[in-house]
Amino acid sequence: MIERGSAAAERGIDNPGGRDQHRAMTSNRIRLVLGALALSTALATAGCTKEPAAEAAAEAEAEAATGTEAAAPAAAAVAASEPAAEGGDVYGTGVGDDSETVSIADLSANPEAYAGKSVRVEGTVTDVCPKRGCWFDMAGSEPGQKMRFKVRDGEMVFPVDAKGKYAVAEGVVALQPLSLEQTREYLAYQAREYGADVDPESVTEPMTIVRLDGKGAVIRDAE
Template identity: 30%
Template sequence: MKKTFLFIPTLLIIVSTATGQSFNNYGENISPDITHAYSSVKASIQNESVDNVTLEGEIVQTCPKKGCWVRMKVSESDTLMVRFKDYGFFVPKEGMEKKKVIVKGKAYMDTMSVEMLRHYAEDAGNSEQEILKITEPQYIVNFLANGVLIEK
């Protein structure tokens, strides 16, 4: 009888570990269980921002200087710039590429100035030539995250 009581909890732990994903949490605690489709969020934010949205994607790049932003792939053709609310938290600067990421916060359209685009390009380690090629602002989807989950 004692063996049965020990076996069942051990089996449950093994099964839950094998099927569930493990994440590191940065900022506000968020759940990986509920995410929104990027296509519907993108359609909604054409007119106004959307608060309290959770998106899933793959990390393309993190800020190599501080870990203060993430570029994440959210569809075959779209990459999203994610910044962190009030610079209240940072993510690791290295080794995060191609990892699954879940972000929760506010999605909105905004014009990113040439100065900011160049700043992010410099942070990303782009060459001076590449940075100087940035001559026009871009109207892009932005994301201000309250919390971030990155797969372990």
């Protein structure tokens, strides 16, 4: 029988062996609690980093290609001191006038021309990462066109209620060609995690992921 509470403690006072046993049991309980806390912390921080090989490879390639330009400083999570002229909520470094302004349509039609370059795009927010708020999609002028603005987990956090608002975003264009197998794996992940309406097995050609590795953004109410 396992003794608990003050009764066991009192018996431990009169019995040195019991006192040692009580201390050992207490130490084991503490280790179990700390272990559980560590596990729950790891699960809570997994978020969008738990992605298939295709997505992980795409992120690694994009980071390597863009170097320090794609990596926002630790202070990027803080709003810029001077909001952009568009007004609204500022994320990261906001947006400036140094980057070339490109339409989502032009960027989608000829992404190779902008690979590795810092550009500024804008459009209506059509979707936001529901887990960590680490990305949002902007719609282009043509049906089905969109551009994803992606940051590392925790650098900027975009609220889910940004969906339907208007975004002006600045980032580095990153391209990652995928094999057909990687394409199907990536689309299966999108369908499983985000409810994308796609049948991965019906895809017969490999795709290239095109996105903006985020530097800053301004999100405001749609006009």
